[in-house]
Amino acid sequence: MRILIVEDELLIALDLESMVLDLGHEVVGTARNAKEALELGREAEVALVDVQLADGPTGPSIAEALSRDHGVTVVFITGNPEFVRDNRSAVGVVSKPHWPAKVAEALDFAEATRFGRTLSSPRYLTPLMA
Template identity: 55%
Template sequence: MSSEKPLRILIVEDEILIALELESLLQDLGHEVVGMAASSEEALSLGQKLRPDLAFVDVHLADGPTGVDVARSLSANHRVTVLFMTANAKRIPEDFAGAWGVIAKPYTERGVREALSYVMVGQLREPDEARTVTFVPFGAALRERSSQIS
């Protein structure tokens, strides 16, 4: 990924150790973590202020199962591409628009790297649609969509 423009990333995660680990991984992969939020209110404020390219959003935050609402707002109001992180993908509505996929917790470096590559290819190939794509589950369906982009 070093030859591509680094993504500016917002992490929305209420578990600080997970957030710090993800921050370190994203930086190691050559991206810039522009902010970290532990609550929905903080996430929305940082999304407006920082205008990240991408947000990793935990579905269930400490202030309630508000990750889906945060993602909707970031996507619709600030054109932020969203990747969900969750241990339970069933919490994400099937018809949710605005997210590129979901990364299962506990996540792996490979899973994060593949998700980032997928997002970056989508942003390069579909600049007007890259931030408002219908939810695609991470995994087989994600690989299927990726082959359609090529």
């Protein structure tokens, strides 16, 4: 899958990119803010989106625009999961700190959701869509 990483912390973004690549996916880019995310969004199938970015708490509005305008399946990866528990623009949320098993599950869940399959009982991810 083609993955967009929306994360403003350089080391976290690089770590996520490494994990995504190790899982056999392609990274279409890393965005630090809404403008960059929306520019790269047309190339992505899935986006891993933080809530708090360089331009403020824009993650939820980015998720909405990516989903609505580009058909991107969004998973939040954030230290503030309580801010997006009611968000319906993303399929799920994973709490930071992240590690390979969390990222793998997030991508598996996003892929399953994207293609109409069910991933039962995720361990690290909280589903958001009803």
